[in-house]
Structure formats: C-alpha cells, structure tokens
Amino acid sequence: MRYFKNNYKNMLMPTMFLTILGVTIYTFPVLFNSYDLLNIESLLAFLLIISIFIPVYEYRVIKNKRGADLYYSLPLNRKHLNLQIFLKGLIEIITSTVLVMILTTLIYLTKEYNINYLYLILFYLTAILSLISLYSFNVFIFKEANNIIDGIIFIGIYLLICMQFVYSLDILFSFNTKLNFIQFSPLNLLFGNRSYFISKITKEEPALLIGFMDLFMYLFWTLLSIGLGVVSIVYTKNNKPELVLEKSSSYLGYITLIPVIIFSLSVIVVGLSGRDSFIAVMIIGFLGYVLNVIYERSFKVNWINMVIILGVLIAATILSYSINYIYR
Numbered sequence: 001m002r003y004f005k006n007n008y009k010n011m012l013m014p015t016m017f018l019t020i021l022g023v024t025i026y027t028f029p030v031l032f033n034s035y036d037l038l039n040i041e042s043l044l045a046f047l048l049i050i051s052i053f054i055p056v057y058e059y060r061v062i063k064n065k066r067g068a069d070l071y072y073s074l075p076l077n078r079k080h081l082n083l084q085i086f087l088k089g090l091i092e093i094i095t096s097t098v099l100v101m102i103l104t105t106l107i108y109l110t111k112e113y114n115i116n117y118l119y120l121i122l123f124y125l126t127a128i129l130s131l132i133s134l135y136s137f138n139v140f141i142f143k144e145a146n147n148i149i150d151g152i153i154f155i156g157i158y159l160l161i162c163m164q165f166v167y168s169l170d171i172l173f174s175f176n177t178k179l180n181f182i183q184f185s186p187l188n189l190l191f192g193n194r195s196y197f198i199s200k201i202t203k204e205e206p207a208l209l210i211g212f213m214d215l216f217m218y219l220f221w222t223l224l225s226i227g228l229g230v231v232s233i234v235y236t237k238n239n240k241p242e243l244v245l246e247k248s249s250s251y252l253g254y255i256t257l258i259p260v261i262i263f264s265l266s267v268i269v270v271g272l273s274g275r276d277s278f279i280a281v282m283i284i285g286f287l288g289y290v291l292n293v294i295y296e297r298s299f300k301v302n303w304i305n306m307v308i309i310l311g312v313l314i315a316a317t318i319l320s321y322s323i324n325y326i327y328r
Contacts, residue, residue: 014057015092022046022100030107038115040123040198044190046100047127051134052155055142058089063148064245066075086139086233093135097128119200126197127288130189133222137186138312141252143232143239150248152251153294157257160184161264168264171271172323183217186225192218247296254295262288263316264308270320 026043033039035138062085101124141158145151161187170181182188191213238250248254262284269280288309292301 011092013090015095018050018054018092021049022096024102025049026100026280027104027107030104031232038198038201040194040201043100043104043127044194045130045189047097048121048134048187050139051131052095052152054093055135055139056148056153057259058085058092059142059151060148061085063146063151063244065094065241078239079234082239084237084290086229089139090132090135093131093145097131114203116199116203118286119197123197123201126193127190129222133225133229134186134189136232138222138223140225140232144250144252145248146244146246147248148293150253154248154253154257157261158188161257161260163187165260165264165266166205168267168271172267172320180213183213186221187223188319189221254291258288258291258295258305259308259312261291262312266313266316267320270317281317285309288313292293 022043023048026039029039029042066110102315105117105120105124108117108120137158138155141154142151144155163181166184167181180192182192265284265287266281269277269284273280289301293299294307296302296305
C-alpha cells in the first residue's frame with residue numbers, strides 16, 4: 001500500500017473539485033430554487049458525470065507512453081497497481097458524493113421541507129451503490145482501449161448500445177410489450193427507479209411501483225458491473241506499455257461495436273421510416289466508415305472492415321424490409 005499512501009495528497013484536489021461540482025449542480029439549486037425542492041435529476045446527472053470522469057482522469061496515466069513506462073516499472077505487480085488506481089478513484093467519488101449529500105440534506109432540514117427522510121436516506125444509499133457499480137463498469141470499459149480518446153468513446157457507446165440494440169429488436173419483431181428500454185442500459189443503475197423514489201420522498205403515491213423486472217435488471221447491472229470492476233483489477237494480460245497509443249483492437253471494442261451499431265441503427269431507421277429510409281441507410285453506412293477511420297486512425301480503411309459494414313448494412317436492411325412486408 002506504499003504507492004497508495006504516497007499518493008493520498010493527490011486525492012485532495014480531485015475530491016475538492018468533484019465536491020464543488022456536486023454542490024453547484026445539486027446543492028445550490030435546492031438552496032435557491034423553490035420550484036424543484038429535491039433536484040434529484042441533477043444529483044443523478046452529477047453521479048453520471050463523475051462515474052465517467054474519474055476513470056478517465058485516474059487511468060489516463062497508463063494510457064500514454066511516458067506514464068505507462070513509469071507506472072509499469074514500479075516495484076508493484078500490475079494487479080496491485082490496478083487495485084491502487086481503482087481504490088483511489090473510488091474513494092474520491094464516494095467522499096465527494098457523501099459530502100454533497102450531507103450538505104444538501106442539511107439544507108432540506110434547515111428549510112423544513114416536508115419530505116420523507118427515511119426514503120431520502122434509502123435513495124442516497126441506493127445511489128451510492130449505483131455510483132460504485134457504474135464506476136466499476138466504466139473502469140472496465142475504459143481499460144479496454146489503448147488510448148484516452150478511444151476509452152471515452154467506448155464508455156459513451158456502451159452506456160447506450162444495449163438499449164439501442166434491444167430497441168431495434170423490439171421494432172424488428174414487434175414485441176409490443178412496452179419495454180422500459182433504459183433497463184437494458186447501465187444507465188438503469190442511476191435512472192431506472194428515480195420516479196419511484198421521488199414519489200416516496202415527497203410523500204406522494206408512486207406512479208409506478210418497483211416490480212420484479214425493475215429489481216432484476218437493477219441487480220443484474222449491479223452484479224455485472226461490480227464483477228467487471230473486479231476483472232479490471234485482476235486481469236492484466238493487456239496491461240502492456242507497448243500497447244499504449246496503438247489501435248484499440250480488443251474484441252469488446254470497435255471490432256464488435258461497429259457492426260452492432262450499424263445493424264441496430266439500420267433496423268430502427270427502416271422500421272420507423274419504411275421505404276423513405278434509403279438516404280438514412282446511406283448515412284448509417286457512412287457512419288460505419290467514420291467509425292472505422294477512428295478505429296484505424298487512417299482514411300484508408302481495411303477493405304475487410306468495409307465488407308463487414310456493407311454486409312451488416314445490407315443484411316439488416318433486407319431483414320427489416322422483409323419482416324415489414326410479411327407481418328405489416
């Protein structure tokens with residue numbers, strides 16, 4: 001733990017920055033506004049921001065050549081190095097979040113808001129667990145990239161791609177089950193049950209009760225995310241300085257994400273627009289090319305990747321048109 005002890009001072013400024021950010025986003029509106037007493041949505045937005053920012057901020061040191069050479073040369077095995085960085089970021093986000101929550105709760109008490117403080121505390125505890133889970137998820141995804149830009153792109157895509165893919169399947173096969181699509185995204189950890197808690201905290205009858213599916217998907221994303229966080233610590237095969245700033249060739253990266261994006265977007269566009277979707281499909285094909293340019297960092301894209309994009313695009317379009325023609 002020597003590395004951790006020697007770096008505790010470096011945790012002060014990020015924690016202060018996050019706390020000031022949280023106070024600005026969540027606490028000040030509660031203090032000065034009267035139309036939104038709780039400002040829960042802003043709190044959740046703050047938690048989402050820091051769950052993305054801190055993995056990028058803390059792990060950036062091993063995503064450049066100089067930092068990777070330095071840190072991987074320390075007398076510390078790579079599992080321990082991953083653990084130290086992970087814990088450092090975790091302490092920063094939890095400390096700042098708890099401080100912001102305590103300060104805002106004091107304002108609630110000072111202003112004598114008529115709210116259910118038991119449910120407020122329960123909501124805070126749930127939010128902290130969700131923050132830990134989403135932070136763990138984002139750490140794992142960011143580490144799959146070989147540079148900072150790819151890591152940020154990966155996090156952004158993974159927060160939405162599952163929801164987008166399920167939505168495309170819903171359009172393709174006309175499930176008509178009125179799915180709550182956010183449940184199929186890691187964002188469900190923060191935003192899935194916010195309406196229920198807001199109603200309970202304000203002593204109103206909740207518009208929607210928490211059902212089996214709500215609990216199941218929350219537990220699913222929690223366990224999956226924490227599990228991925230553990231993997232990010234113990235799996236060190238790709239923690240090599242020679243891979244830093246190279247193409248992010250992980251199978252969890254562009255190689256898989258680009259075909260999934262092209263397929264799901266094509267299905268959604270054709271399903272919603274029908275015969276008027278030709279131009280949109282062409283734009284999606286161009287998007288696939290752009291993503292490959294980002295992946296390969298060259299306008300000269302590997303022809304195999306372009307064949308895959310065109311194949312997925314044509315297959316998704318034909319499948320969508322065929323199902324539209326047969327069943328509608």
